[in-house]
Every structure is written in C-alpha cells, then in structure tokens.
C-alpha cells in the first residue's frame with residue numbers, strides 16, 4: 001500500500017486544470033531530457049495531483065516530437081502512481097460522436113519516429129503489453145465521467161498514427177473496416193508503452209472531436225471542426241478530473257492487475273553485463289528492481 005499520486009497528461013485543448021490547492025508549476029529535469037513543459041502540482045481533496053500538458057502550454061510540440069520518455073520519467077520521479085492520459089481523437093464509429101468520451105483499453109501502434117522504450121543495449125527488458133491499460137483505473141474514469149454527465153463508451157481500440165497529417169480516406173476505411181479500430185489519435189503510443197515500463201497504472205480517455213474522414217455525411221476531417229469541439233470537451237475533462245481524486249481515494253493498494261509490478265522478472269541483462277550509464281538513467285523508472 002502506498003500513497004496515491006495522480007497525474008493527468010492533457011492533450012490538445014487541455015493545457016491547464018483548475019481547483020488545485022497549493023498549485024505551482026515546477027521544473028523537473030530527467031536523464032531523458034526536458035518534459036513537454038513544467039509540471040503543475042497541488043492537491044485536490046487532499047490527494048496529490050500532477051498535471052502535464054502533452055504539447056506544452058501554447059501547443060509547442062508536434063505528436064512526433066513530444067518528449068514521451070522525459071514526460072513519463074518526470075511523473076514517476078515525482079512519485080506518481082496513477083496516470084490518466086486525456087486526448088483528442090477522431091471516431092470510426094457512428095455511435096461514438098463528437099463530445100463523447102471513449103475509455104481506451106487497446107492500441108494499434110502505427111507510429112515509427114519515436115523512442116518506444118526506456119530500455120536497450122546494456123539493459124534489456126521485456127514487459128507485457130497484452131493489456132496496456134489498467135482496468136481498475138479505467139473503470140473509475142468511466143464511472144466518474146458518466147457521473148459528470150458525459151456520454152462514455154468503454155473498451156475502445158485506439159489507433160495511434162504518426163501524423164501530423166490526418167489519414168487518407170483509404171487509411172481511414174482500412175483502420176475502421178478491416179482493423180477494427182474505434183478511435184484514432186497521434187499520441188497514446190509510445191506513451192502507454194512507457195507508462196507500463198515505468199510501472200504506472202495507465203488509463204486513456206479519448207475525447208471525440210470528429211469522425212475522421214470515412215463518414216459519408218461528414219466529409220474530410222479539418223482542424224476547424226476539431227477546434228470547435230475541443231473546448232467543450234476540455235471543460236468536461238476538467239469536471240471529471242476534479243471528481244477523480246475522491247473517487248480513487250488516498251491509498252494506492254497493490255494493483256490487482258500488476259501494473260505496479262510490471263518489471264518484475266522483465267530485465268534479461270545479467271547484472272555484470274549491464275551498462276552503468278543506462279542503469280543510472282533508469283533510476284526513477286526501474287530503480288525499484290535494479291537496486
């Protein structure tokens with residue numbers, strides 16, 4: 001049992017959250033570089049909260065250049081136990097309409113320009129990713145969102161594309177009809193992989209802004225449509241975030257699905273063959289199992 005600390009990574013349209021006591025923006029340095037921005041810390045209902053805008057305030061970082069490893073390391077370094085990713089997404093399903101929230105439980109990763117692991121030569125690890133999100137944390141997010149009046153769809157499959165351009169019509173049809181994706185975005189991978197390596201409980205709330213380009217009645221996706229929906233979605237996300245700490249509680253019991261123990265037995269490199277420089281960089285992410 002440990003004290004819970006909740007982090008929210010805010011995506012497009014969500015660059016701040018309200019209602020934190022003792023709120024302050026903090027610089028956090030990491031061995032993987034600087035995170036996307038300073039991190040806002042404080043408390044809600046007596047529970048520690050950290051908030052990091054994924055693209056930085058002012059939307060500085062493109063999806064391909066978000067410093068994903070620094071972001072996850074910085075949050076782990078602060079003591080975060082539970083990470084909620086909030087993102088804008090396109091929808092492949094008629095019933096998942098703009099303004100609705102989709103609680104993601106699976107990913108299809110089509111990204112190719114990003115560092116996808118903290119581990120590598122000199123310290124090799126293989127964690128399980130069959131169930132990349134934490135079912136407990138995801139279920140609480142879904143319930144709290146519904147209580148806040150949001151239409152919620154559970155168990156969505158999120159296709160992570162490299163971007164920054166939106167999909168072609170052929171891609172949109174392929175992802176929807178053949179691959180069974182429910183929503184599409186550009187940022188949840190490698191974020192979810194890295195959260196698992198850092199032994200964080202991870203939930204993804206994808207807020208629908210558009211129907212991508214497959215929908216015959218909506219035509220191609222354009223940024224103006226997305227922006228028009230984003231601020232309403234961000235307001236709903238802020239309501240959800242304000243209610244989440246009380247719903248989760250102050251104590252973080254061991255995760256029933258083992259998210260907080262993902263690295264146990266995962267490191268294959270024998271101690272005498274480990275690269276000391278890499279091991280040093282892994283202090284926050286994997287110090288628990290490397291000490």
Ligand SMILES: CSC[C@H]1O[C@H](OP(=O)(O)O)[C@H](O)[C@@H]1O
Pocket residue numbers: 010011012013054055063086087088089163185186187188226
């Ligand atoms: C604003 S449209 C495309 C942009 O929005 C999403 O960002 P995020 O996932 O951080 O909410 C999408 O992934 C793209 O980066």
Ligand SMILES: Nc1ncnc2[nH]cnc12
Pocket residue numbers: 088089090091161166167184185186209210211212213221226
């Ligand atoms: N249609 C879409 N494709 C990729 N990322 C998105 N973010 C919001 N809408 C999107």
